[in-house]
Structure formats: structure tokens, C-alpha cells
Amino acid sequence: MSLSSYNIMKNKIILLLLIISNLTIQSCIDGEQYDNTPQGNFEQLWTTIDEHYCFFDYKNINWDSIHTVFSKKIETSMSNKDLFDVLSDMLYTLKDGHVNLISSYQCSYYDAWYQDYPHNFDEDIVNDDYLGKASTDYYTTSGIKYKIFDDNIGYMRYESFANDVGNGNLDEILEYLAICNGLIIDVRDNSGGTITNATKIAQRFTNEKLLIGYIEHKTGTGHNNFSSPTAINLKPSNSVRWQKKVVVLTNRRCFSATNYFVNTMRYLANVTILGDTTGGGSGLPFSSELPNGWTVRFSSSPILDADKNQIEFGIEPDIKIDLSTGDTMNHLDTMIETARKLLNK
Amino acid sequence: MKRNNFLERLIGEFLFLFLLIPQQIQAQTDTVKTNRYIMRTMMYGIGTSNIYDSYLSPQNYKGIDFRISREAMRFTKRGKGKVSSQNFLQANFSYTHNRANNNNTISGLINWNYGYHHQFPISENFKLLAGGLLDMNGGFVYNLQNTNNPASARAFINMDVSGMAIWHFKIKQYSFVLRYQLNIPVIGIMFSPQYDESYYEIFTLGNTSNIIKLTSPYNQPSLRQMLSLDAPIGHSRIRFSYLADMEQSRINNIKTHTYSHVFMVGIVRSLYLIHSKRGKPLPPSLRVY
Numbered sequence: 001m002s003l004s005s006y007n008i009m010k011n012k013i014i015l016l017l018l019i020i021s022n023l024t025i026q027s028c029i030d031g032e033q034y035d036n037t038p039q040g041n042f043e044q045l046w047t048t049i050d051e052h053y054c055f056f057d058y059k060n061i062n063w064d065s066i067h068t069v070f071s072k073k074i075e076t077s078m079s080n081k082d083l084f085d086v087l088s089d090m091l092y093t094l095k096d097g098h099v100n101l102i103s104s105y106q107c108s109y110y111d112a113w114y115q116d117y118p119h120n121f122d123e124d125i126v127n128d129d130y131l132g133k134a135s136t137d138y139y140t141t142s143g144i145k146y147k148i149f150d151d152n153i154g155y156m157r158y159e160s161f162a163n164d165v166g167n168g169n170l171d172e173i174l175e176y177l178a179i180c181n182g183l184i185i186d187v188r189d190n191s192g193g194t195i196t197n198a199t200k201i202a203q204r205f206t207n208e209k210l211l212i213g214y215i216e217h218k219t220g221t222g223h224n225n226f227s228s229p230t231a232i233n234l235k236p237s238n239s240v241r242w243q244k245k246v247v248v249l250t251n252r253r254c255f256s257a258t259n260y261f262v263n264t265m266r267y268l269a270n271v272t273i274l275g276d277t278t279g280g281g282s283g284l285p286f287s288s289e290l291p292n293g294w295t296v297r298f299s300s301s302p303i304l305d306a307d308k309n310q311i312e313f314g315i316e317p318d319i320k321i322d323l324s325t326g327d328t329m330n331h332l333d334t335m336i337e338t339a340r341k342l343l344n345k
Numbered sequence: 346m347k348r349n350n351f352l353e354r355l356i357g358e359f360l361f362l363f364l365l366i367p368q369q370i371q372a373q374t375d376t377v378k379t380n381r382y383i384m385r386t387m388m389y390g391i392g393t394s395n396i397y398d399s400y401l402s403p404q405n406y407k408g409i410d411f412r413i414s415r416e417a418m419r420f421t422k423r424g425k426g427k428v429s430s431q432n433f434l435q436a437n438f439s440y441t442h443n444r445a446n447n448n449n450t451i452s453g454l455i456n457w458n459y460g461y462h463h464q465f466p467i468s469e470n471f472k473l474l475a476g477g478l479l480d481m482n483g484g485f486v487y488n489l490q491n492t493n494n495p496a497s498a499r500a501f502i503n504m505d506v507s508g509m510a511i512w513h514f515k516i517k518q519y520s521f522v523l524r525y526q527l528n529i530p531v532i533g534i535m536f537s538p539q540y541d542e543s544y545y546e547i548f549t550l551g552n553t554s555n556i557i558k559l560t561s562p563y564n565q566p567s568l569r570q571m572l573s574l575d576a577p578i579g580h581s582r583i584r585f586s587y588l589a590d591m592e593q594s595r596i597n598n599i600k601t602h603t604y605s606h607v608f609m610v611g612i613v614r615s616l617y618l619i620h621s622k623r624g625k626p627l628p629p630s631l632r633v634y
Contacts, residue, residue, distance in 0.1 A: 027566040029593040029602050031403045036444060044403060052541055104447070195545065215550065218541035220598045227539060230552040284543055287491035289402050293445030295490050300541040 161193025182343025192256025390609030454484030
């Protein structure tokens with residue numbers, strides 16, 4: 001290489017490095033940093049929900065008009081508690097139990113999805129008259145209480161899908177209940193947890209791979225920017241699987257992962273859903289935060305049923321039944337009694 | 346040439362050792378080969394970090410950054426002996442806080458660069474280096490309060506253009522080396538979930554579409570630059586460095602940045618390999634173990 005071409009090449013390399021470094025330095029990537037003021041926190045919350053919430057169209061919510069209404073309630077001198085109340089009220093317009101605003105002293109929680117309906121569950125009756133004493137009358141593992149009723153019907157009470165379930169635990173439960181004529185799975189008042197636990201249990205009740213739903217996610221800030229739905233399949237467990245009839249008991253307080261579990265179980269051949277419509281909550285929630293550090297949780301990825309219908313507002317049972325006042329007076333649970341008759345037919 | 350004086354002194358010390366080596370291997374090691382001279386540095390640093398990841402939070406998180414790095418440079422036989430290789434491995438751990446100081450993130454990244462530079466001597470004491478590096482990265486950012494989106498994985502591979510300037514100078518009888526290096530990714534691939542896609546959907550349901558994206562300075566305008574000074578202290582050469590690690594991305598509508606400014610210190614070791622893959626090993630009496 002001659003000296004002149006050597007210098008030309010050297011200069012070109014230096015020039016190239018300078019141009020690229022200049023381009024790099026000039027393009028900073030950052031998000032808009034709102035002020036930590038009532039206005040700044042309001043705008044951050046409204047924008048986060050605007051860009052990430054997934055049910056605007058399904059619920060026919062005009063989020064721009066919500067901004068107009070609630071921005072007038074924001075004042076520079078308002079206290080943190082007043083700000084929290086206004087922001088919570090704004091979030092309640094989403095009618096979503098997965099939407100929370102969380103500060104160090106309060107967590108907002110939309111609860112009309114169950115408060116306006118019959119409870120359909122009496123914990124005292126179930127505990128005292130059906131389960132009995134924990135020391136002698138029933139077993140508990142992984143948060144699942146289980147026993148065999150006198151009429152040879154198995155009963156599983158699962159209070160929270162947040163309690164992790166192990167495959168070994170499920171083997172033990174199902175082997176113990178194997179002699180039963182049928183099985184009741186009581187998930188009333190179960191407000192959710194993790195989908196993984198719901199799937200792990202449901203896998204024990206199918207012998208074949210089944211399509212049980214779809215999931216979408218947002219691909220951008222627009223209200224309608226969604227991915228094409230991804231199929232959710234239930235694969236049978238490689239371990240002990242239940243082959244007899246099952247009744248799943250539901251009420252309005254079955255929410256989130258429990259709603260997912262009920263949606264999964266209703267596609268299985270030997271399973272009957274009995275009770276009240278579930279509470280819904282089909283949006284997989286994400287978290288974000290405000291300039292003042294308050295956390296906001298919101299639905300970001302809708303889970304659909306196998307026909308691509310929304311299940312955000314709940315799943316109707318195969319057999320709709322409420323607790324009767326007469327049964328309750330006689331320490332009977334109408335849903336459990338109906339399920340026992342159904343399984344013993 | 347001052348640098349070569351230093352080199353010759355070091356190499357001379359090694360040659361002195363060679364006199365002790367039996368005659369049969371002297372014949373193979375009697376010529377100093379520049380590609381066997383290695384500059385190796387282990388450095389430890391502390392600095393600041395500014396982390397932003399819109400998948401986790403719209404807020405910037407700022408805090409402390411701990412870093413460790415290991416670097417080796419040597420000449421190769423390529424380009425008539427004017428091409429050097431650089432092997433640079435660094436790992437960092439950051440603990441950062443939001444503006445309200447009521448939530449934290451922890452993050453870590455392992456970065457490995459390997460590549461070659463062509464050396465262009467400008468004067469006896471000053472030279473420019475230009476070349477390219479393979480730039481591999483793996484790490485995470487973990488937000489301690491989030492629920493279904495608690496963490497963001499970092500995985501990206503780039504081809505970098507790299508430039509370096511090295512200046513040898515003396516103050517009184519003490520010799521110093523000042524170096525500036527700039528690495529800029531020009532093309533690569535990066536893992537990223539889609540905008541609001543959960544890791545459950547990716548890894549449990551297996552929806553892997555659009556999670557590996559091609560990157561360029563348009564969607565990943567990043568750079569790493571380092572300014573270092575090698576100074577003689579006692580019988581050692583100590584390296585003091587300032588490292589600016591500016592990583593940014595705008596992939597699948599998710600914006601991220603990690604701006605780290607780290608001061609590092611370590612000992613420079615100059616080695617001369619006397620056992621290459623093709624050569625014979627030292628006799629056991631001269632080995633360290």
C-alpha cells in the first residue's frame with residue numbers, strides 16, 4: 001500500500017467513526033418524564049392507561065373524554081390523598097378488577113364485579129358442615145383441602161391460585177380420591193393467582209390436547225394495536241389423570257386465574273360448571289408507575305375463549321344455581337348438594 | 346521509539362530467562378515475536394447508572410454501578426504484523442432507584458468484545474487503530490415492584506466499528522500511556538418482547554414471532570468509549586479508566602437506555618508467551634506448577 005493511499009484510508013476511517021459517533025450521540029432514547037406534581041402524575045397515569053390498556057373498544061370507553069372530565073379535578077395544591085381519590089375514580093371508569101392504583105397507604109380496587117351480585121358462598125357452612133376438623137376430617141396440601149364425602153363423592157377446595165401446586169401433590173390427591181364416583185372442585189371465592197397453577201390442575205382432567213383459548217397482546221400505543229391471537233392449548237398431564245365426572249363450583253368472586261381455570265375446564269368432556277357466572281378478569285395485568293412512585297396495574301393482554309370471544313366479564317355456568325336461604329338455614333350448601341346429586345346419578 | 350524501548354526491556358527480561366532454558370528449545374525461542382507480547386488488564390470500577398426501560402416503567406432509574414473488566418491485546422500475524430486483536434470482557438451490576446426513591450431495580454450485563462484493529466502509526470509515540478469487534482451482550486433489568494412484567498431480558502449481538510488512539514509520553518523519567526477507544530454498533534440482532542407481550546406468552550405458549558430484530562444505529566444508537574491512563578507506580582503499571590457505556594434501543598415500540606459512567610482501576614500486565622500451541626513447553630523446573 002502506498003503512503004498516499006494509506007493516509008486516505010486512515011482519514012476515511014476516522015471520518016466514518018466521527019460521523020457514526022455524532023449520529024449516535026445526537027439520538028438519545030428516553031420517555032417523557034412528567035413532573036412529580038398532581039398534574040404530572042395525572043398526565044402520566046392517563047397516558048400509561050391510554051397507551052397500554054387493552055379493553056377500551058370492548059368496553060366502549062372514550063378515554064379522551066375521561067381526560068376532559070378528570071383533568072378539571074386536578075389542582076396544584078391538592079393533597080396526596082385527594083389526588084389518590086381522583087385518580088382512583090378515573091380508573092374505576094374502566095370497570096376492571098385488574099386495575100389498581102397502589103400507594104404506601106392505600107390500594108384502589110374496583111369491586112362492583114362481585115359486590116352487586118349474590119355471594120353464593122358461606123365459608124362457615126363449608127368449613128364446619130362439609131370439611132370438618134383439619135386435624136381429623138380432611139387433608140390439605142398445596143393450599144388444596146380435600147376429603148371424601150359419605151356418599152363417595154370427592155371434594156377439593158382450592159382457595160387461591162396463588163398457592164403453588166406440585167405435580168406430586170396432585171398425584172397424591174387424585175390417587176386418594178380415585179375410589180370416588182365423582183369429584184367436586186370448589187373454586188368459589190378464589191380471586192386468582194397464577195395461570196400456571198390453573199393449567200397444572202386442568203391437565204389432570206384431559207386425555208388429549210385441547211384448544212381452550214387465545215391470547216393477544218398490544219403491539220403499539222394505539223387502542224387497536226393488537227397482535228394476531230396466539231392459541232392456548234391444554235396438554236394432558238403425563239401423570240395421574242382423572243377419568244370420571246367432575247363438577248366445578250363457581251360464584252361471582254371467581255376472578256382472573258380462576259376465570260381462566262373455569263374457561264379451561266368447561267371445554268373438557270366430563271366437566272360441568274355449576275353455580276354463578278364467574279367474575280371475569282381476563283386481561284393479563286402489567287404494572288407501571290407514576291412520577292411520585294405510586295404503582296398502577298392494568299390489563300394489557302386479553303385472553304379469549306376458544307371461539308375468540310372476550311371473557312373479561314365472566315363465564316356463565318352450565319347449570320345456574322344460587323344458594324337457597326332455606327338450605328343455608330339448614331347448614332346446607334345448595335351448590336355442593338346439587339353437585340353430589342349430579343355426580344351420583 | 347519509547348514504546349519499543351519499554352517492550353525491549355520487558356522482552357529482554359524474558360530473554361534472560363531463556364538463557365536458563367535447555368539448548369534444545371533455545372533454537373525455537375531466540376527471536377522475539379511481537380504476536381507473543383500480550384497486554385492484559387484486570388480492572389475494577391464503580392460509577393453511576395441511569396436505566397430506562399419502557400417495558401417496566403416510564404421512569405428513569407438512577408443509582409450505582411459496579412463493574413469488573415478483563416482485557417487482553419496482542420499483535421497477530423495478520424496484515425503483515427500490523428493487526429492487533431482485542432479481547433475485552435466486562436460484567437456490571439447496578440442498583441438504581443426511581444425519582445421518588447420508593448422503588449428499586451437491579452440489573453446486570455455481561456459484555457464480551459473480540460475483534461481486530463489495524464494499527465496506523467502517526468508518529469513514534471502516537472498511533473491510531475481502526476477495526477471491528479464482535480460485541481455480545483446478555484443481562485437483565487429487574488423491577489422489584491412489578492407483577493407480570495417484573496423483568497426485562499437483555500440479549501443482543503452486534504458488529505461494532507472500533508477506533509482507538511494510543512499516545513505514549515513521558516513526564517520526567519516516568520512513562521505514561523494515554524488511550525481513547527470508541528466502539529459503535531453498526532449492525533446486529535437483539536431480543537425483545539413485543540410492546541406489551543408477556544414472557545408467559547413467549548416462553549410458556551411459545552409465541553416467538555418478532556422477538557429477534559435486526560438492529561442498526563437507527564434503532565440501537567449506542568456507543569462505548571473508554572479513556573485510560575497507564576501510569577507507573579512503584580514496580581507496577583496502574584491503569585485508571587473512565588468508561589462511558591451508552592446503550593440504547595427502540596425495538597418493538599419498547600424504548601430502553603442504560604447510561605453508565607464508571608471509573609475503573611487495575612494493574613497492567615505485560616506478558617511474553619514462551620509457550621505457543623506449536624512450541625515446546627518449558628521444562629518442569631521452570632514452570633510455576
